[in-house]
Amino acid sequence: MTPEVQELRDSLRASYPGCVDIDTDEGLIVVRRPTSAEFIEIEDAVISLVDLGAKLSPYAGLDAIKRVVVHPTPDRVEALLNEYPRFFDQLVTLARRAAQGGSAGVSVRRVDLKDEELYTREAATDEGRRTKRSGGRIFAVECYTLRNVPGELRPELIITGRHIMRRLGLIEDRELKKEITATGYTDEHGNKQPRNATLAKVARAHVLDNVPGCTVPDWEAHPHLLTLLGQAVITMSSIGIGSSSGK
Numbered sequence: 001m002t003p004e005v006q007e008l009r010d011s012l013r014a015s016y017p018g019c020v021d022i023d024t025d026e027g028l029i030v031v032r033r034p035t036s037a038e039f040i041e042i043e044d045a046v047i048s049l050v051d052l053g054a055k056l057s058p059y060a061g062l063d064a065i066k067r068v069v070v071h072p073t074p075d076r077v078e079a080l081l082n083e084y085p086r087f088f089d090q091l092v093t094l095a096r097r098a099a100q101g102g103s104a105g106v107s108v109r110r111v112d113l114k115d116e117e118l119y120t121r122e123a124a125t126d127e128g129r130r131t132k133r134s135g136g137r138i139f140a141v142e143c144y145t146l147r148n149v150p151g152e153l154r155p156e157l158i159i160t161g162r163h164i165m166r167r168l169g170l171i172e173d174r175e176l177k178k179e180i181t182a183t184g185y186t187d188e189h190g191n192k193q194p195r196n197a198t199l200a201k202v203a204r205a206h207v208l209d210n211v212p213g214c215t216v217p218d219w220e221a222h223p224h225l226l227t228l229l230g231q232a233v234i235t236m237s238s239i240g241i242g243s244s245s246g247k
Contacts, residue, residue: 008071016070018221020098022090026080030071031094036200038068039099039223043196046092053186065091068098099224104145106160108228110236113140116212117164137167138208139236143217143225163217164208165229168237176202176234199230206233 001009005028009021018033034042045061048054062081065088069077080087100106117140119130132138142162146155168176176198184192194202203226209216217225 012071018098018101019070020094020102021071022094026084028071029069029091029094031068031091031098032070033098033221034068034095034223036219036223036226038064039095040196040200040226042068042092042095043227047185047195050188051185052188052190061088061092065095068095096224099222101145101222104147106143106145106222106225108141108143108225108232110232111140111142111162113138113164114213117214133164133208133211134166137169138164139167139232140164140214141229141232143222161217162214163229164211164214165203165233165236166206166208167233168202168206173237194230194234196227196230199234200226201230202233203227203230206230 001023005023009028009030012021012030013019016030016032019030021028021030023029041064042061045064048057048060062078066074066077066081069091072080077091097103097105118132118136118138120133140162143160145158145160147158149156176194179198180192180194183198184194187193203217204219207216207229208214217229219226
């Protein structure tokens with residue numbers, strides 16, 4: 001990388017915090033972090049390309065992905081997309097990296113609930129019971145990233161947030177199934193799957209606030225959490241299967 005390119009990259013990184021870049025045979029490519037709305041639009045465009053129930057569009061996602069490229073110019077990006085069709089996939093990968101917070105990324109894991117998270121602050125009843133939040137239909141997740149530590153074989157796990165999510169209610173589940181049937185995409189097995197816009201709606205509607213020690217995710221800083229946590233709500237609305245089942 002020449003000093004001129006390095007200077008340009010440093011300048012763009014300063015102007016677009018969280019952007020990611022690659023140095024290619026065609027020059028420097030820089031993609032900024034997409035907003036939550038842009039991330040969902042890009043991901044649903046990607047899904048449309050593998051939707052077996054939809055008509056294939058060669059232009060799906062092109063406008064959405066071009067909006068998050070801050071270098072080179074839009075005209076140059078369009079020319080490169082025409083010359084290298086799979087450049088689209090490379091840009092999507094960069095946009096995902098930016099959305100996830102860089103190369104290390106932010107992942108999600110389910111963790112045990114604490115008593116102060118499961119129960120409200122209200123005093124216990126005469127029977128000695130306290131009220132469960134959302135009827136006890138909740139679960140806890142932690143967001144984390146991994147950081148390499150010099151001299152250590154294993155990376156250090158850094159917790160970036162703890163969130164309380166509510167599982168689907170019975171009516172909500174019925175409504176969600178109808179929405180997926182009407183607007184979902186068809187996967188390679190012929191099954192209808194929820195689009196990212198649907199997952200995002202589920203995530204936003206099922207995160208609890210005002211829980212001690214927990215927060216609502218920063219959707220704009222980590223827009224990919226909309227899909228991860230939306231899917232987690234759906235997954236956690238089924239009973240887990242024990243490892244010894246069927247043996």
